Amino acid sequence: MxxxxxxxxxxxxxxxxxxxKARHLLKNxxxxxxxxxxxxxxxxxxxxxxxxxxxxxxxxCLFLLSRKEAVEEIKFFTKTTLTGYDYFPKPHPDxxxxxxxxxxxxxxxxxxxxxxxxxxxxxxxxxQYLKYSQEGEWAVNTKNAPFPKILFVCPNESAKKHVYWYGxxxxxxxxxxxxLHVTTIDTIKFANADTKVWxxxxxxxx
Numbered sequence: 001m002x003x004x005x006x007x008x009x010x011x012x013x014x015x016x017x018x019x020x021k022a023r024h025l026l027k028n029x030x031x032x033x034x035x036x037x038x039x040x041x042x043x044x045x046x047x048x049x050x051x052x053x054x055x056x057x058x059x060x061c062l063f064l065l066s067r068k069e070a071v072e073e074i075k076f077f078t079k080t081t082l083t084g085y086d087y088f089p090k091p092h093p094d095x096x097x098x099x100x101x102x103x104x105x106x107x108x109x110x111x112x113x114x115x116x117x118x119x120x121x122x123x124x125x126x127x128q129y130l131k132y133s134q135e136g137e138w139a140v141n142t143k144n145a146p147f148p149k150i151l152f153v154c155p156n157e158s159a160k161k162h163v164y165w166y167g168x169x170x171x172x173x174x175x176x177x178x179x180l181h182v183t184t185i186d187t188i189k190f191a192n193a194d195t196k197v198w199x200x201x202x203x204x205x206x
Contacts (some may be wrong), residue, residue, distance in 0.1 A: 002111075005105065010068050022196045025146075031119075032081055045102055048063060049114065052114075053094075056112055056153075056185055057078065057094060057095060057112060059111070059185070059188060059189055060095070060112065060153060060185075060188055061095075062187045063189075063191065063197075064099075065077070065099065069101065071101060071102045072099055072100060072101045072108060073099070073100045074097065074098070074099040074100075075097070075099055075100075075171050076095055076097050077095060077096040077097070077098075078094065078095055079092045079093065079094055079095070081098060087096045087137050087138070087140075087141040089109065089129060089132040090204055091095045093109040093110055093111050094109040094110055094112045095109075096107075096108070096110070096148070096150075097109075097110060101195065105145075106149070107145070107148035107149070108148050108149050108150070108151050109129070109149075109150050109151065110150075110151040110152075110153065111125060111150070111151070111152050112153045112185070113151070113153065113159065114154065114155055114156050115126075115155045116157065117154075117192075119153065119157065119159075119162055122152070122154075122159065122162060122163045123166050124164065125152075126166060126167050126170060126171075126180065127170065128161070129150055129174055129178060129180075130170065130171070130174050133176040133177075133178050134174075134176055134181060141170060147177065147178065148179045149180075149181060150177040150178065150179065150181070151181050151182075151183075152180065152181070152184050153183055153184065153188065154182060154183070154184050154185070155184065155185060156184060156186075157184060159184075160182050160183065160184050160199075162178075163201075164182055164199065164201050167180045167182070167201040168201045168202070171181070171201060171202075179200065179202075180200075180201045181198040181199060181201070182198070182199050182201065183197050183198050185201065
């Protein structure tokens, strides 16, 4: 994903990926998901949109690691590693995040939206999570663990406000205890230690 020959590209960071031989080297490693490992064969054909999306997920993961408490442990499962979890919402979230503290475990479903995502996609995704919560599949398969909070990472402030007002409206009409939090990818990328990153849709909009 890196070239010195194209002007304008030779000053960008290099992006590397696993080649097909990596499957043979990694397949017997402990904890390796073979379904995920088989996707290595597709890596060479990935689009720029897919690569940018994946890199933004990396930024989100690094941000969460930077904000965790010393006693907390974070597990960050991407969509690829969720292939074996049949009871998760469909389509799978971009990430399922588990934060284990000393006395409490917090869980999150995270969706990362790209530029030019039409408004109906955000609205449909909110409705999908509400329906999933109503069906009770999470509670049945996790022995009534608290329903994960939902994190939407939007590409800009306009999309964030749309999600905020729509989510506030439909969740208020629902009997489900669904918690939705919104932010933008730039807020995550450029946040300092004092920045409030997530906005709960139940809060009053500034």
